[in-house]
Amino acid sequence: DAKTTQPTSMDCAEGRAANLPCNHSTISGNEYVYWYRQIHSQGPQYIIHGLKNNETNEMASLIITEDRKSSTLILPHATLRDTAVYYCIVRAPSNTGKLIFGQGTTLQVKP
Amino acid sequence: DTAVSQTPKYLVTQMGNDKSIKCEQNLGHDTMYWYKQDSKKFLKIMFSYNNKELIINETVPNRFSPKSPDKAHLNLHINSLELGDSAVYFCASSPNGGENQPQHFGDGTRLSIL
Numbered sequence: 460d461a462k463t464t465q466p467t468s469m470d471c472a473e474g475r476a477a478n479l480p481c482n483h484s485t486i487s488g489n490e491y492v493y494w495y496r497q498i499h500s501q502g503p504q505y506i507i508h509g510l511k512n513n514e515t516n517e518m519a520s521l522i523i524t525e526d527r528k529s530s531t532l533i534l535p536h537a538t539l540r541d542t543a544v545y546y547c548i549v550r551a552p553s554n555t556g557k558l559i560f561g562q563g564t565t566l567q568v569k570p
Numbered sequence: 571d572t573a574v575s576q577t578p579k580y581l582v583t584q585m586g587n588d589k590s591i592k593c594e595q596n597l598g599h600d601t602m603y604w605y606k607q608d609s610k611k612f613l614k615i616m617f618s619y620n621n622k623e624l625i626i627n628e629t630v631p632n633r634f635s636p637k638s639p640d641k642a643h644l645n646l647h648i649n650s651l652e653l654g655d656s657a658v659y660f661c662a663s664s665p666n667g668g669e670n671q672p673q674h675f676g677d678g679t680r681l682s683i684l
Contacts, residue, residue, distance in 0.1 A: 491670070494673070497613075500673030500677075500678075501677055501678075502574075502660050502662070502676050502677045502678055503613065503662075503673075503675045504675070505659070505672035505673065505674070508670070508672065533613060544611070546613075552670075555618060555625055555626050555627055555675070556601055556603070556618065556664055556666070556671065557603070557615040557618060557628075558605075558613075558615065559615070560612065560613040560614070562611075562612070
């Protein structure tokens with residue numbers, strides 16, 4: 460599975476959009492981009508995933524560049540409860556399903 | 571109802587003891603996982619079972635033995651606990667290990683070795 464690079468930490472003002480970047484320059488054609496987050500003292504929580512097209516759900520939007528070498532997770536109106544570590548993971552379809560977590564981005568949403 | 575539940579939530583014990591952590595999922599998923607999150611907060615896969623069969627074993631010491639009595643349960647037994655086993659252990663499940671299937675995690679078991 461391809462490796463990912465994320466900034467160690469970011470701040471965002473409450474109510475503003477949080478844009479979290481992820482580089483995955485060695486991604487293969489069949490690998491998906493997944494985003495999870497971990498709020499303090501809780502288990503990781505799935506947010507969104509995509510292959511090529513941009514995706515949106517009730518939690519966030521995922522923008523994947525045309526060359527697929529990077530992506531951005533967008534939380535449109537960040538709240539204090541969105542403070543968490545956000546993990547960008549690239550994973551190929553397989554029968555094992557294991558997730559390889561990096562260090563993630565610690566997002567601090569400030570009032 | 572909690573989708574993936576782990577017991578106990580906290581476990582404090584002495585070095586050398588044997589302990590078990592239990593995990594149950596009520597999502598009807600076929601695949602279950604154990605992850606370990608160490609003090610530096612890195613999350614790492616340990617084991618995965620699909621329909622009660624072991625499919626991932628990530629170079630974990632053989633003091634760790636997972637057991638899956640049925641596809642809704644995946645327990646983790648640890649023999650001869652060592653200081654380095656102190657960590658948070660997360661159980662997760664997914665419909666099966668294939669594509670487009672996010673994993674659902676429990677809230678973790680915090681294991682502290684004295």
